[in-house]
Amino acid sequence: MITYQIEPKLSAxxxxxxxxxxxxxxxxxxxxxxxxxGMLRKADVIATARSEEGSLVGVARSITDFHYCTYLSDLAVDEAFQRQGIGRRLIEFSHQQAGLQTNLILLAAPAAATYYPYIGMESHPSCWIRRAAETPHECDRKP
Known part of the structure; x- marks a missing residue:
């Protein structure tokens, strides 16, 4: 059994x-x-999934204005727990916390690009990024 909760004080x-x-x-x-x-402390919604034993098996970290848009900046599920619906449930749970009236936006990792249409999300034809001066963008890094 997996439990889902909001954990604003999740440790780094x-x-x-x-x-x-x-x-x-x-x-x-x-x-x-x-x-x-800083990523954790400045996030607006940190949704977690924990196993019956209490170990962290998934997290969704979002930034939102709670009215119009929610940016899902991290979705991570322990590889041993993938393909059980945990990612989908974390997305739904965190979106509920931010407000279902908000548009949920994310950048998919290349390996996950086929996952999001599978759970009912639609691709947007345009995304623009101004990259940080010293931090390579996630799409430039090899998995």
Whole structure:
């Protein structure tokens, strides 16, 4: 049984551990604790999935204005728990917390591009990015 909750105080170490057990660590600054800490503390919605034993098996981290748009910036599920609907449920749960009236927006990792249409999301033909000066964009990194 998996439980879903909001965890605004999720620790950086726990988050990084999950990123490493998913495929997302290759595209996140897991070796820069100050950045990870800032990512967590400035997020508006941190939805988690935990196993019966209490271990973290999934997380969805979002930034939102709670009225018009919600940017789902991280979706990570432990590889041992994938294909059980946890990612879909985390998306639904975090979107509910941000407000279903908001548009849910995300950038898909190349390996996950086929997943999002499968769960009912539609592709948008245009995305524009101004990349950070010192941080390579996740699409430039090899998984």
């Amino acid at each position: 170490n726990t988050f990084v551990d999950l990123l490493r057990r998913s495929t997302l660590a290759a595209r996140r600054p897991v070796d820069q604790p100050q950045i990870i800490e």
